[in-house]
Structures are given as structure tokens and as C-alpha cells.
Amino acid sequence: MTRIDKRFAALKAEGRKALVTFITAGDPNPSVSAEMLAHLPKAGADIIELGMPFSDPMADGPAIQLSSQRALAQGMNLQKTLDMVADFRKSDDETPIVLMGYYNPIYIYGTERFIKAALAAGVDGLIVVDLPPEEDEEFCVPAVEAGLNFIRLATPTTNDQRLPAVVKNTSGFVYFVSIAGITGTASADSEVVAGHVTRIRQATDLPIAVGFGIKTPEDAAKFAGISDGAVVGSAIVNTIAQHLDEDGAPDAALVPEVLNFVQSLAQGVRSAQ
């Protein structure tokens, strides 16, 4: 069992849903990012998604594109992202960490080398946006065999014929993308999403978290209520952006404000039925 499996089992026993929070590693700079990461569990994040910055994040909207650019401008790279997780693990051995990003930096790092380094750093799961099941053999399968969870996105366009292939090598949880679109845009209709969640439940026993377009504690409560958890990314990253001056330097309120926002999201999720 990975930390992700254990966390979902524990939440189920407690009868509550998961809050999954996303930040980009190194945004707005490596030290502030590490400080936020360290405090996210206490603020109420049950699972942490840590973005691996990439120059061309094709499935992301402006908020996360800019966060990637800020991180890269501060010298962030894949090795430093892994080091950041290793540092986090020195004081937290329970909160699951999922690295989320695009395939090219991993491919250039070397897939075997990356899998070893991720396990050594204390990473639990991976979301690689541009690796569909059709390309599973080269990275997904070896990562799962080595003990990492491979979390796949299912989307409104994933039809019933395709769903079994999508969940086949998926582990940890299924991430349902609530809208056909990019991160940080419109909010979905919760009834439509509930229909999709029911459909996915018929194809897998894995927990299902819902993300894309969840901006407020109310949204988080609503979507966690019809699934096993809510993922919030762009709204958190936007809070970071609001506390940067023209040169991109963070103000003193940035970390407390981000953590306050995460706390409010956690309260929302905890109120979910």
C-alpha cells in the first residue's frame, strides 16, 4: 500500500472526503514554495499534488502556465523538485505526494533513473498529463511495477468503450477532469459530473477525485460530495500570484493567505456529505 492508498482508506474509515491541493514546485521561488509545501498538511491538505514545471503545459490554463514560468525563471528543475519532496519527507512521512506534469522532462531525466529517484525522495504517485494508455509501456508500466501509483485523468470525452483502457493501469485514485477544457476555467455542472462519477465507479473500485474549475470552499464541498475528493489547483496558484509585486517578489502575507485559503477549502470538503 502506498501512502495514497492508506490515506484514502483512513478517510473512508473517518467517513470524510479528500482535499487534494496543487502547487507548482518552485513557485514563486524555491524557498517560499518549500515553506508552503511543509505547511499544507496542517492547513488541511489530505493529498498534495506538486507540479513539475514545464515550458509548454498544454493542458493548463493561464494560472498554472504562469506558475510554471515563475518557477522556471527561479531556476527550478526536475532534480530540485525531487529534492524538495525529499526535504518535505524529513518532517512528514504520512501525507501523500503526487508529482504532476508533462512527460518530456522525465524522458530527458531518464525514465528508470526518475522512477528510482522519485521513490527515494518519497514520492507516492505520478500524473503525467500527456501519457495516454496508448503509450503505457515505456513509463507507466515500469513505474507501477516499481511501486509508484500512476494516476490517470478520465474526462467527459472518455467514453464507455475507452474507460476500461484508461483505468487499467491506473492506481491510487482516478482523477476525473470535470470539464472538457483546461485547468482554471469554467466550473462544471455537478449533476453532469455525478453522472460521470457513477459511470467510472462501474469500471473501477479506485477512489475518484474531481478537479478542474473548483475555485471556492462551496465548489469543493459540492464536488467532494459526489465523489471521494476535490482537487484545487488554479485557485491556490492565483492566490500566490496576488501576493507578488511587479518583479515577482512575494510579500509577507503570501504564505499565510495561501494556507488560510487551503483551510477554508478543507472546511468545505469536511462539510461534504
Place this chain on the structure above:
Amino acid sequence: MNQVNSYRTGPDENGHFGIFGGRYVAETLMPLILAVEKAYNEAKADPSFQRDFDYYSKHYVGRPSPLYFAEGLTRYFGGAKLYLKRDELNHTGAHKINNTLGQILLARRMGKKRIIAETGAGQHGVATATVCALFKMECVVYMGATDIERQAPNVFRMKMLGAKVVPVTAGNGTLKDAMNEALREWVARVEDTFYIIGTAAGPHPYPAMVRDFQSVIGEEAKEQIMEAEGRMPDTLVACIGGGSNAMGLFHPFLDDKVEIIGVEAGGHGLDGDEHCASLTGGKPGVLHGNRTYLLQDDDGQILEGHSISAGLDYPGIGPEHSWLHEIGRVNYVYVTDNEALDAFQLCCREEGIIPALEPSHALAHVAKIAPTLPQDHIMIMNMCGRGDKDIFSVGRALGINMNEF
């Protein structure tokens, strides 16, 4: 490397050319890509699709394009006998329309109402806007904000043709950012929208599909050279950005005894980052749906290329070229901005043809090798675009102020 029976059988059913190609896209796009593939396979098997393509190629685009014996340049080089495949004479002035015509016919078959496209220099945008006007389809073109400034005449052309041009400010505001944005838009409008990709790259089936539509260039050239010379050429030369004009000329000749040379944009030279030579200066990676050679740093972050030719200014290359490079079937070289500028002027002077800066790269390489070859050596170069669009860039590079005439 294993000997293969044919170089023309790729890609495999998952879109791979060796290790290159594939379908590296987000799940939201995957069902669409599969639908395009299915529709394209059906269209290929339907004679009426080919009939429509041939009809509009002939009557609207103006095909076949001539294969012209370049007397002036041949005399000037004093070596190989040079033929130019005159795809710059197509309607809209470049080879791009071969592909946009094929894809819009497919979009119509699929019942799509709306077309999106990315463009760098604006040539593909214009070719897309043109066929959208012809077939009465809504057209949205994504173009980097930096490129919009550099290519105002093409922006105006697209607008006159009824297209909406959306400026992309993400990243550096150039072609790769425009392609990211078009992919994002496609994800958000999956039901009614077809994405016409402008080069032989992107997720499967695009590289194979674009190659097939552009192969009309090589098929015609093969017939025409047989008629003119009674034999196959010795050498083919074409320029490469994403590589669609080159793929179109090369593919029909891959199994013949013909030397094939692709010419990349060397910008200011390969010593620094100021070039667009993905094969000679990059390494394999994954971007925009396919594995291929890319300009990138040690962390796998994609770099911006540079070339005087906006049409070659892309940090990747079609996956089939990557494969042909690795197996050694095609020889890839580069020429610099300055060499291309010299070739541009040479062509104007010796042939009375103003070439685009893209084929000026191909001609610059021809200028290096033709003088060393015997007079019975036959070369075909793809003159894939005309240079009217480039007069401002060339004027700037030559230090000529057009306001002072």
C-alpha cells in the same frame, strides 16, 4: 541498423516511426485524435474523397505545379542540372494549401463546422483561412503576439478572408505557443471543431496525414522528371521547419536510388542557441503530441529557435524526419541566415523568381554542392513558397530602408 524492405510503410498502427511519433496528448484529446484517425482511414479508402481532393487541387490550387529547368542557376553554378518544383505558384503562394485543402475536406466529412489552426509566419493561417472561405467554415487562427507584429500583412490577409486571429501571449508568443493554445482550444471545443495542423508533426495521424496530402508534390515531380529526362533524379533538396514540404517531395522517392537532403535553418550558426536546427542541433523529446527531435535544455524545457525565416522558426520537426535521420536514409544539413539571404538574392537575379526565405535555405545548400557535381547530375529542389511575404525581413537584413526610395 536493420535493412528495411521499404521506407514508405510507416507509421505503425500506433503512429510510430521507429521510436518517433506516437500520440502523447492529454486524455481529453485522445478520443478526438482517434476519431480523426478513423475518419481519415475511411476517407483514404473512399475514391470520392480523392476525387474531390484532385478536383480542387487542379481547379482551385492550380496543380500540377511545373517542374522547371532552372537554366540561369544551372549556368551560374556550372555543375549539376537543377530543376525547381514550382510549388510557389500554387494559389496562396506556397505548398501549405495542399494540406489545408485535404484536411478541410476531411473536416467536412466529419460534419465539423468550425476550424482552428496555429500559425507562425502566417502562411498556414492564410492557407487555412482561404479554404475556410471556400467551404464556408468558421475559422479561428492562433498566432503568437510577437509573430502578429512581425507578420502584419498576413494577419490582414487572414482577416480579409474572414478568419478571426487570436493573439497568443503565453510563453514567448511564437509558433510553439500558438500550437499549445490551439490544442487547449481544441480540448475546450471538442464537439464542433477540427484542428488543421500546419506541418507533418503533432499526434498521430497528423504526421502521416499531412505527408499524404503533401505527397502530391513528389508524385508530380516523379512523373515530370521522367518526362523531361527519361530517368530518376540523382538528388532531391528541400528546406525543413516542421518538414511538410520536404516530406511531400521526399516520400514518393524514398525507395528509389536517389540521394535526399533536408536543409534546416542554422540561424546565426549552431554554436549558440540562435538556430532552428532540431535534427543537427537538438535531441529526441516529447512535445505537441509526438516524440521527435527538439531544441531543449538539459532539464527537458523547450527552447525558442531563431531563424530569419519565420516559417522555419519551430523548435521541433516532424517525427518521420527524425526517423529518416536516425536510419540514415535522408541526409540533414543546415545553412545560416546569411547564406539563405545570399541565395534569396541569387535566385531573384539569375531566375527572375523571388523565393521565400524558407526555400532560400534549400537553394543555399544547392549553391554549395551543385558546382562540384557533373553536368549530367540531376537535382530537384522544392521551391515551396514565393518571397513576396519576406521582402520586409530581407530589406531589414540588408539594411535597406523602404521609406527612402
